[in-house]
Amino acid sequence: MSILRIALPIPKRQLFDYLALDVIPKVGCRVRVSFGPRKLIGVVWEVGEDSTWEVSKLKAIQEVIDDKPIFDATQRKLCSWLAQYYKHPIGDVVQSAMPVALRKGESSLPKAIEYWTVSETGKTVELSSLSRAPKQQALLSALQTEDILKSKAKEQFGAAATKALFDKEFITVIAKQSTNETNWRQNLIVQDKPVANVEQALAISSIEAKLAEFACFLLDGITGSGKTEVYLQAIEPVLKQGKQVLILVPEIGLTPQTVNRFKYRFGIDVGVLHSGLTNNERLQVWQKSAKGQLGIIIGTRSAIFTPMLAPGLLIVDEEHDASYKQQDGLRYHARDLAVVRAHAEKIPLVLGTATPALETLNNALTGKYLYLKLHERAGNASVATQHVFDIRQQPLKFGIAQGMLDRIKLHLEQGSQVMLFINRRGYAPALVCHQCGFVEQCLRCDKPFTLHNQLYKLQCHHCGNAKGIPKSCQQCQSTELTAMGVGTEQLEQGLSQYFPEYSNIRIDSDSARGKSKLDRMLSSINNNEHQILIGTQILSKGHHFPNVTLVLILDVDGALFSADYRAAENLAQLITQLAGRAGRAEKPGEMWLQTHDPGHPLLQDLINNGYAHFAKYALLERQHANLPPFTYQALFKAQALSAQDAHMFLQNVSQLFSHAAGVSCIGPIPALMEKRQGQYRMQLLLQSSQRSSLQRALGHYINQVETLFLANKVRWSLDIDPQDFS
Ligand code: ADP
Ligand code: ZN
Ligand code: ZN
Numbered sequence: 079m080s081i082l083r084i085a086l087p088i089p090k091r092q093l094f095d096y097l098a099l100d101v102i103p104k105v106g107c108r109v110r111v112s113f114g115p116r117k118l119i120g121v122v123w124e125v126g127e128d129s130t131w132e133v134s135k136l137k138a139i140q141e142v143i144d145d146k147p148i149f150d151a152t153q154r155k156l157c158s159w160l161a162q163y164y165k166h167p168i169g170d171v172v173q174s175a176m177p178v179a180l181r182k183g184e185s186s187l188p189k190a191i192e193y194w195t196v197s198e199t200g201k202t203v204e205l206s207s208l209s210r211a212p213k214q215q216a217l218l219s220a221l222q223t224e225d226i227l228k229s230k231a232k233e234q235f236g237a238a239a240t241k242a243l244f245d246k247e248f249i250t251v252i253a254k255q256s257t258n259e260t261n262w263r264q265n266l267i268v269q270d271k272p273v274a275n276v277e278q279a280l281a282i283s284s285i286e287a288k289l290a291e292f293a294c295f296l297l298d299g300i301t302g303s304g305k306t307e308v309y310l311q312a313i314e315p316v317l318k319q320g321k322q323v324l325i326l327v328p329e330i331g332l333t334p335q336t337v338n339r340f341k342y343r344f345g346i347d348v349g350v351l352h353s354g355l356t357n358n359e360r361l362q363v364w365q366k367s368a369k370g371q372l373g374i375i376i377g378t379r380s381a382i383f384t385p386m387l388a389p390g391l392l393i394v395d396e397e398h399d400a401s402y403k404q405q406d407g408l409r410y411h412a413r414d415l416a417v418v419r420a421h422a423e424k425i426p427l428v429l430g431t432a433t434p435a436l437e438t439l440n441n442a443l444t445g446k447y448l449y450l451k452l453h454e455r456a457g458n459a460s461v462a463t464q465h466v467f468d469i470r471q472q473p474l475k476f477g478i479a480q481g482m483l484d485r486i487k488l489h490l491e492q493g494s495q496v497m498l499f500i501n502r503r504g505y506a507p508a509l510v511c512h513q514c515g516f517v518e519q520c521l522r523c524d525k526p527f528t529l530h531n532q533l534y535k536l537q538c539h540h541c542g543n544a545k546g547i548p549k550s551c552q553q554c555q556s557t558e559l560t561a562m563g564v565g566t567e568q569l570e571q572g573l574s575q576y577f578p579e580y581s582n583i584r585i586d587s588d589s590a591r592g593k594s595k596l597d598r599m600l601s602s603i604n605n606n607e608h609q610i611l612i613g614t615q616i617l618s619k620g621h622h623f624p625n626v627t628l629v630l631i632l633d634v635d636g637a638l639f640s641a642d643y644r645a646a647e648n649l650a651q652l653i654t655q656l657a658g659r660a661g662r663a664e665k666p667g668e669m670w671l672q673t674h675d676p677g678h679p680l681l682q683d684l685i686n687n688g689y690a691h692f693a694k695y696a697l698l699e700r701q702h703a704n705l706p707p708f709t710y711q712a713l714f715k716a717q718a719l720s721a722q723d724a725h726m727f728l729q730n731v732s733q734l735f736s737h738a739a740g741v742s743c744i745g746p747i748p749a750l751m752e753k754r755q756g757q758y759r760m761q762l763l764l765q766s767s768q769r770s771s772l773q774r775a776l777g778h779y780i781n782q783v784e785t786l787f788l789a790n791k792v793r794w795s796l797d798i799d800p801q802d803f804s
Contacts, residue, residue: 080097080126081095084122105122177364194240210265261371391428392426400471462657462660464581465668466671466685500633510555513556586616619655728762741764750804783796
């Protein structure tokens with residue numbers, strides 16, 4: 079009797095036993111089963127001879143969906159590791175690892191991809207007749223040159239314009255079977271490339287020497303030192319052997335610029351995976367890669383699950399980037415999963431960055447990873463000089479000191495671009511009554527509303543709650559309400575009034591909604607259409623702006639006093655990455671940081687000695703304080719309408735773990751963000767000097783946590799190796 083053990087999308091840490099129909103499906107194939115009143119799609123994870131349940135009571139599956147497994151042995155190993163390490167239900171892990179189309183039971187066989195095309199009616203339309211609908215006009219005009227992928231059209235021209243043209247019957251859908259029979263291996267070329275410098279050459283040959291085995295490299299190269307060039311030259315022999323390369327990039331680092339560098343060098347198609355794709359497009363990249371029909375696959379976090387027929391090399395670019403850690407559901411770290419995957423595939427992994435995460439750095443310093451360094455900027459570029467600017471007792475104009483305005487002017491007059499970083503979008507972080515001091519707050523989060531003048535709204539940046547801008551104070555009815563502090567919108571407005579002769583562009587998640595909008599903004603910067611670039615985090619991510627010579631960081635003082643022990647590391651990475659945007663080509667660059675605390679040891683160390691020095695001492699501090707990477711952590715988070723419930727639940731969890739050997743419990747304490755969306759949030763931190771002790775304890779008690787009295791009353795989650803304590 080064969081028993082199928084099936085991974086079902088049910089939040090339980092177990093497989094579910096079913097009987098086979100006449101043929102026994104292969105492990106890794108999808109099946110349809112009934113589960114209570116529901117029909118579910120699951121994946122056969124094991125086939126065994128016995129069951130812990132009474133066999134006569136087991137149900138048979140209803141249907142086998144796949145002839146061939148959609149998960150190969152390595153994929154299954156990865157999923158099992160994820161479930162085990164993150165203590166996450168296996169069925170849910172398997173779901174996360176599958177493209178959405180497959181979760182829904184669609185065929186795993188190659189499927190046609192849908193494009194928009196001009197209809198017969200559309201061909202007779204005069205473009206000028208659409209002059210009052212510029213987006214529709216632009217879309218129709220673009221379609222006259224070539225058919226456009228559905229997702230791309232939606233992103234570039236908007237859903238409304240697409241729908242309008244479709245309703246007018248000017249455009250129709252055409253499905254094209256992808257021509258995936260062409261073999262990229264025959265089209266492979268190698269374009270002219272720069273001669274690697276000594277350090278690059280050493281890095282390239284070190285990677286090449288390990289191509290047939292597992293090895294993990296940290297490629298630690300300052301910004302602009304030519305890390306991408308190292309990737310390109312390391313990839314070359316892999317592709318020439320006919321093997322595939324998977325490259326992970328941060329969420330907002332995936333630009334056409336990046337993809338084109340790889341495409342151009344090797345003259346082959348690159349599979350791109352990002353959140354803007356339709357389910358079908360995503361499935362297609364997945365299928366092609368699984369069949370070995372793509373040489374290079376580039377994607378964000380979840381691309382780490384992409385199957386490859388002939389894997390040859392893994393690369394994680396900007397490995398320190400926070401977007402590699404998923405912050406909800408299956409809270410995995412894609413960089414760590416990449417290590418596990420490279421090991422399972424017996425291939426090398428390259429982790430590249432200018433600002434290694436302390437965990438990664440420690441692994442390199444202790445010899446667990448092979449340490450490759452690039453100390454100098456490639457080509458003719460020199461490193462930007464770094465300075466702090468004391469703003470104590472200085473009058474500020476829209477957040478900027480006069481000395482800094484003069485410096486901006488200097489750079490603009492030399493024909494360069496300047497970049498200003500501020501970590502707050504909107505017009506101002508608070509609206510305050512000038513009479514009585516009352517601050518408009520989000521009652522669900524107990525935090526001030528951000529003022530958005532352009533949207534004419536107050537918006538809570540913690541829960542999205544929004545309302546109109548009041549005309550008078552709730553408390554004293556005064557109409558003198560004033561904006562406090564500075565956000566990107568105000569900065570943009572102030573600078574365009576102060577420097578009317580220069581064009582500025584604001585890049586934050588309000589203005590750059592959608593990937594293609596960001597792409598367009600980035601290329602307009604590279605075309606020198608704007609001289610003043612204003613933005614948030616988005617601007618710090620690996621973009622290459624050759625004409626930027628001044629980077630000004632406006633307000634990071636808050637992070638200097640954060641209660642989160644990772645704040646210093648993240649701030650140092652941010653500052654270093656931002657400084658790295660300056661002077662990337664011939665013109666030398668400089669970075670200035672405005673602060674009320676110019677003598678702060680972190681700033682002084684960073685500016686005078688650089689990230690590497692800072693990181694070494696930060697590691698020592700972590701060691702003395704018994705913090706990661708010298709200890710291992712797991713964080714239970716709980717939230718409820720009553721703070722009492724959340725606290726009690728974690729108190730009970732803490733009691734369970736008090737029996738665990740070698741594990742200490744810290745808390746329950748309120749989260750950094752104590753209240754959000756009306757829910758009170760508490761945390762319990764588990765810590766151990768041994769990863770294995772922590773893992774053992776979690777494995778032992780997690781099911782008991784689930785049966786705790788309050789477990790159904792509070793919303794709780796477990797975060798292994800937590801990065802974010804907010
Ligand atoms: P990183 O990825 O470290 O930021 P890049 O690989 O983007 O650096 O390189 C920065 C710039 O230097 C690019 O314009 C690149 O073409 C150029 N470059 C890289 N390596 C060399 C080299 N060996 N000789 C000349 N130019 C180089
Ligand atoms: Zn008032
Ligand atoms: Zn809120």
